[in-house]
Amino acid sequence: RKEVEQDPGPFNVPEGATVAFNCTYSNSASQSFFWYRQDCRKEPKLLMSVYSSGNEDGRFTAQLNRASQYISLLIRDSKLSDSATYLCVVIDSNYQLIWGAGTKLIIKP
Amino acid sequence: NAGVTQTPKFRVLKTGQSMTLLCAQDMNHEYMYWYRQDPGMGLRLIHYSVGEGTTAKGEVPDGYNVSRLKKQNFLLGLESAAPSQTSVYFCASSYSTSQRGYTFGSGTRLTVV
Numbered sequence: 001r002k003e004v005e006q007d008p009g010p011f012n013v014p015e016g017a018t019v020a021f022n023c024t025y026s027n028s029a030s031q032s033f034f035w036y037r038q039d040c041r042k043e044p045k046l047l048m049s050v051y052s053s054g055n056e057d058g059r060f061t062a063q064l065n066r067a068s069q070y071i072s073l074l075i076r077d078s079k080l081s082d083s084a085t086y087l088c089v090v091i092d093s094n095y096q097l098i099w100g101a102g103t104k105l106i107i108k109p
Numbered sequence: 110n111a112g113v114t115q116t117p118k119f120r121v122l123k124t125g126q127s128m129t130l131l132c133a134q135d136m137n138h139e140y141m142y143w144y145r146q147d148p149g150m151g152l153r154l155i156h157y158s159v160g161e162g163t164t165a166k167g168e169v170p171d172g173y174n175v176s177r178l179k180k181q182n183f184l185l186g187l188e189s190a191a192p193s194q195t196s197v198y199f200c201a202s203s204y205s206t207s208q209r210g211y212t213f214g215s216g217t218r219l220t221v222v
Contacts, residue, residue, distance in 0.1 A: 004151060008149065041216075042215065042216070043199055043213035043214060043215050043216055044152070044199070044213055045213070046211060087151070087152075096154075097154070098151070099151030099152040099153075100151050101149055101150050101151045102151070
């Protein structure tokens with residue numbers, strides 16, 4: 001089993017819809033969690049951190065479920081510009097970054 | 110503009126050839142990293158450095174060497190390229206282990222034929 005798993009997608013979503021995807025992690029001692037966005041043929045860019053209490057940044061909401069060992073990303077009122085691959089990153093108990101392979105999101109007009 | 114600059118952006122090598130990828134950052138970051146990204150897999154750490162003159166192995170170091178002679182530069186070398194090293198290589202830097210200060214370069218697409 002991979003340490004960090006994501007559904008590769010693609011998720012095809014109409015513009016304006018709400019979409020959510022999860023990322024599961026295997027190490028229960030993992031300490032920190034993040035979502036990155038990667039556009040085609042570009043470098044990853046930090047989207048948001050994921051806090052235990054959940055956090056919001058505009059149309060984006062991140063949640064952490066430690067009991068079930070997953071994090072989620074919810075995007076409301078999706079825009080065409082949200083089309084990208086979303087990577088989750090987990091920092092384990094040894095401060096090592098473990099990257100998921102990403103979920104591809106395609107927003108259609 | 111401040112950031113992380115990688116050169117070259119693209120390269121095609123023949124099996125057995127050698128090359129060096131250069132990463133330069135102008136943010137005075139202590140930490141620098143080299144990753145590779147392959148389809149269907151997450152970024153995998155090749156080597157990293159926690160300061161000038163120091164280097165350490167990451168998850169997939171075999172076939173690569175690195176050097177950090179100056180704080181702002183982190184070089185990744187392939188001594189004898191193999192087709193399995195065809196990948197996209199990303200350099201990153203940070204001032205700490207915090208993700209908030211993590212900056213990536215734009216990547217190098219390497220094909221080994």
